[in-house]
Amino acid sequence: MVEEEQDLNELMLERRRKLDELAEKGIAAYSDKYERSHTIEEVLNDYDELGDEVSVSLAGRIMAVREHGKASFADLADMSGRMQLYAKQNEIGEELYELFISLDIGDHIGVEGTLFKTRRGEITLRIKDFRLLSKSLRPLPEKWHGLTDVELRYRQRYVDLIVNPDVRETFVLRSKIIHSMREYLDDKDFLEVETPLMHTIAGGASARPFVTHHNTLDMDLYLRIAPELYLKRLLVGGFEKVYEIGKNLRNEGISTKHNPEFTSMELYQAYADYQDMMDITEDLIVTITEETLGTLQVEYEGEEIDLSPGWTRITMIDAIKKHANVDFTEVDDLQTAKGLADEHHVEYEDETTVGEIINEFFEEFVEDKLIQPTFITEYPIEVSPLAKRKPENKEFTERFELFIAGNELANAFSELNDPIDQKERFEKQMEQREAGDDEAHMMDQDFIRALEYGMPPAGGLGIGIDRLIMLLTDSSSIRDVILFPHMRPE
RNA sequence: GGGCCAUUAGCUCAGCUGGCAGAGCACCUGACUUUUAAUCAGGGUGUCGGAGGUUCAACUCCUCCAUGGCUCACCA
Numbered sequence: 042m043v044e045e046e047q048d049l050n051e052l053m054l055e056r057r058r059k060l061d062e063l064a065e066k067g068i069a070a071y072s073d074k075y076e077r078s079h080t081i082e083e084v085l086n087d088y089d090e091l092g093d094e095v096s097v098s099l100a101g102r103i104m105a106v107r108e109h110g111k112a113s114f115a116d117l118a119d120m121s122g123r124m125q126l127y128a129k130q131n132e133i134g135e136e137l138y139e140l141f142i143s144l145d146i147g148d149h150i151g152v153e154g155t156l157f158k159t160r161r162g163e164i165t166l167r168i169k170d171f172r173l174l175s176k177s178l179r180p181l182p183e184k185w186h187g188l189t190d191v192e193l194r195y196r197q198r199y200v201d202l203i204v205n206p207d208v209r210e211t212f213v214l215r216s217k218i219i220h221s222m223r224e225y226l227d228d229k230d231f232l233e234v235e236t237p238l239m240h241t242i243a244g245g246a247s248a249r250p251f252v253t254h255h256n257t258l259d260m261d262l263y264l265r266i267a268p269e270l271y272l273k274r275l276l277v278g279g280f281e282k283v284y285e286i287g288k289n290l291r292n293e294g295i296s297t298k299h300n301p302e303f304t305s306m307e308l309y310q311a312y313a314d315y316q317d318m319m320d321i322t323e324d325l326i327v328t329i330t331e332e333t334l335g336t337l338q339v340e341y342e343g344e345e346i347d348l349s350p351g352w353t354r355i356t357m358i359d360a361i362k363k364h365a366n367v368d369f370t371e372v373d374d375l376q377t378a379k380g381l382a383d384e385h386h387v388e389y390e391d392e393t394t395v396g397e398i399i400n401e402f403f404e405e406f407v408e409d410k411l412i413q414p415t416f417i418t419e420y421p422i423e424v425s426p427l428a429k430r431k432p433e434n435k436e437f438t439e440r441f442e443l444f445i446a447g448n449e450l451a452n453a454f455s456e457l458n459d460p461i462d463q464k465e466r467f468e469k470q471m472e473q474r475e476a477g478d479d480e481a482h483m484m485d486q487d488f489i490r491a492l493e494y495g496m497p498p499a500g501g502l503g504i505g506i507d508r509l510i511m512l513l514t515d516s517s518s519i520r521d522v523i524l525f526p527h528m529r530p531e
Numbered sequence: 532g533g534g535c536c537a538u539u540a541g542c543u544c545a546g547c548u549g550g551c552a553g554a555g556c557a558c559c560u561g562a563c564u565u566u567u568a569a570u571c572a573g574g575g576u577g578u579c580g581g582a583g584g585u586u587c588a589a590c591u592c593c594u595c596c597a598u599g600g601c602u603c604a605c606c607a
Contacts (some may be wrong), residue, residue, distance in 0.1 A: 052541050052558055098591095105567080112564035129564065157563045179541075183556045185568055186543040192599045193542095248606075284591045293606050294532095364600080405607095442607085447606055480606080505607085529598070 052180045056145055058083065060176055060264040062199065068140070070176035075100045075151030082121030084156065089154055098153040099166065101125075101337050102203070103144050104477030105184060110387060113142060117152065117166075126152060133168055140173070146184075147177030147203075173331060185212035195526050208521075211514045214333060215522055218510055221329040222306060229321075231282040231308055236271035238264060238288070243489065246425070247480045248291040251301075264290040269501065270429065270488045272309050272458060276499050277491045284308035286506070297518040298448065301527050304506040309456070313500035314429075315439045318453035321418050322443055323352050326414075326450075326509070341446045341515050344412055352414040354441075357403050360417055365406035369399050373436065392476060396421025420454075426466045426482050428454035429498075450509055453502035460492035486522065 062068050077100045079087075084097055089223065091097065093194055101119035110131040116123055130138040144150065152171035159165050174476075176263040182188040185456040187204045194201040199455050201208050223233065241260075245249035245267030252261050268285050275283050286306045295301065330337055337348040358369050367385060372378050387401050399421050413416070420440040422430060428438035440454035457463050467489070470482035520526035 052539060055558065063533085107566050107569055108563090109566055109569075110563035112566085114566050114569085127565075129566080158563090161565080161567075163565090164566075165565080180557060181542080183542040184533095185556065188542070190538095190542085190599090192538095212541080292605085296606080298600090299606065324567080371593070452607075473597090531598080 047170050053178060056176070056180075058179045059145070061144060062143075063173070063176070068173060070173060072172060072174055075149065075172065075174055075529060080121040081119050081124045083247065084166070085122060085124060085164055088156060088158075093155055093157050096153060096155055096169065099158055099391055100151045101149065103146055104146060104246070105146060106142075108198055109457040110143055111138075111401050113138075114165075115141070115144065115219045117150070125159070125163045126154075126168055127157075127159075128168045128171075128274065133170065137170070138503075140399065141168070143169065144173075145177055145180075147179070147181050149175035149177075170528070181289070192318045194526075195520055195528055196531065198524055205327045211510075211516065211522060214514055214526060217508050218513060219304075221332045221479055221507065222325065222506075225325055225328055226284050226306075228309065229282070230282055231284045231310075234272070234275060234280070234283050235287070235390045236265075236275075236285060237379055238290075240265050241277070242483045242485045243484060244485050245271075246289070246291075246342070247426075247482065250273075250478055251290050251292045266291050267305070267503070267504070270485060272307055273496060273499070273501070274488065274491045276309055276456075277494055277496045278312055281311040281497070284307070297520075297529060298508065300519050300523055302506065303519070303523075303527055306502050306506055307501065307503045311497040311499045311501050314455040314498065316442055316499055317452055318500040318502040319354065319418075319441055320503070321452065321500075322416075322451050325504075330513060332455060339513065339515075340513055342517055346413060346446060348414060348445075352416060352443075353424065354416040354418060357399065357407075357421070358419065360407045360411075361399065361402045362414075364409075364410055364463055367402060367406075369395075373398075387531070392473075394421075394423040396423030400424045408444065408449075411449040414443065414445045416441045416443055425454065426470050427457055427463075429459075430456045430462075445512055448508050448512070450512070451502060451504045456496070456499045456501045458492060458496040458498055461490050463492055464489050489496060 060070055076098065078098045081099060081101065084091065084099065100120065101117040103115055104118045104123060105116040110228040113128050113378050114128045115128070117126050124231065128138060128141045133141070145428045150171050151174050152166065154166045154168040157165055157167055188194055190199055211427060212306045217441065227233070227253055239253065239262040243263035243266050246269070248266045250266050251264040252263055254261055266380055270285065272283055272285060284306060287304065289305050290302045292301065293299065293408050294479050320345065323368040327348055328339065335439040336468060339346045339348060343344055365385065369379055372381070372395060373391070375395055379389065382398050382401065385402070386407050387398070389398050389401055403417070418441040420428065422436055422438055425440050430440055438454060442449055443451035457466070459531045467482060467484045471479035471484055474483070506520050506521050510516070511519060514522060516522050
């Protein structure tokens with residue numbers, strides 16, 4: 042308690058003094074619900090119909106006070122907008138006027154009055170009565186520069202949202218994008234499902250999981266790194282089109298493109314393949330972009346990105362040929378691959394494979410050049426343990442990833458439905474695990490059992506929703522599209 | 532994890548070669564009945580991120596630590 046008192050700076054002490062004053066006068070600082078007749082946006086839009094006679098009531102937060110003798114102005118903000126209030130002492134009485142003058146920036150009030158236009162033409166509410174709804178005890182950041190300290194913005198997102206309108210816009214848009222995605226998938230008869238967040242085996246991606254503990258069962262559980270294996274079990278179960286939108290958790294590095302928890306959309310469609318997934322991916326992103334932004338020309342970090350349909354589709358091998366001028370078409374032995382890697386200063390592990398070296402070349406020379414939407418297809422089998430092989434070339438898979446602005450936005454493949462092949466792939470992954478790769482896949486016996494019952498051929502797709510939202514909101518960091526990004530404790 | 536940078540009032544930021552801690556906004560007092568980044572007059576509110584060290588003297592120089600940013604590595 043004593044420590045708390047010492048934490049209060051003068052501005053906060055002043056507000057607590059006002060709180061005491063209110064208590065003495067018997068005025069509630071935190072009062073009950075307030076029935077408003079309009080939002081600010083409605084009042085501003087409908088001013089011509091409402092005129093100067095109709096009484097309206099609003100609720101919101103005081104964002105500025107301009108004291109002006111016996112008549113004063115204030116700005117009120119609600120979720121829909123911001124407008125000016127006008128209070129005149131001889132109209133509302135000395136007592137209420139005193140209270141109006143003593144309002145602080147950040148206080149919530151409910152206010153009733155009529156409308157008029159000021160000399161400068163600003164639609165303003167002439168107060169007849171108002172009530173304090175919630176007293177603010179902490180000063181808000183400066184009205185002009187706002188809050189720019191990145192750390193404070195993330196730690197105290199509530200303040201960021203109050204004072205930075207474009208931050209609020211970003212998250213409204215985020216909600217619209219996800220809504221639009223659901224609508225698209227529901228329209229196409231995909232069934233939205235929910236699968237477990239706590240797994241006994243962490244599968245469906247190559248990533249280190251978080252571990253937690255169940256007390257009653259006295260066992261460790263992994264937080265899911267991907268919903269993939271559960272969604273495919275549903276294909277076995279007879280659901281032909283399913284999707285899930287939700288969080289994945291990965292115990293890995295944090296960067297402008299990685300947050301430990303992130304949101305993905307995964308969908309699976311029976312009797313389809315990765316070509317169908319490419320069509321869906323393109324159509325889905327085009328549709329929700331048009332619906333939420335009203336255009337397919339998107340600016341991201343100064344680059345003009347054209348999302349008009351007909352996105353480039355190119356194999357990984359061809360992309361490497363094009364951007365690095367290295368041809369892996371005929372390369373099928375490790376020695377030749379290593380030689381090429383050495384020649385081009387591409388690093389690789391001692392225990393590597395041709396496929397992994399090809400993947401390294403892609404990441405090193407191609408990825409960040411893919412500014413316009415590009416599907417990279419035919420991934421090496423070694424980096425695709427859950428994807429179906431290409432019939433004509435067993436070393437590559439029917440898989441693609443979508444890149445826009447150098448960012449990986451989607452990953453999809455024809456799902457491997459051969460239980461024997463899948464088991465062998467898991468065993469390969471297990472070997473890598475034992476060799477020290479703790480991101481290699483774990484063996485999932487139940488998943489193999491499910492495949493043994495028969496999973497229809499299917500296309501599967503995962504879209505990184507945070508990254509998609511980054512693109513559509515021109516955000517350079519994933520933290521700008523996650524309301525409460527992970528931070529170390531203060 | 533490595534490299535670079537940052538941390539000064541509630542917020543946004545100055546602070547030189549080591550010599551009394553500064554501005555704007557916010558806040559307080561007063562004036563002002565259509566202002567709007569209101570204006571005018573007065574008031575500086577601080578553990579200079581933390582701990583050591585060098586020095587007559589440290590916001591300033593050195594070391595370590597913390598947090599954050601960028602970047603490389605790792606990672607989809």
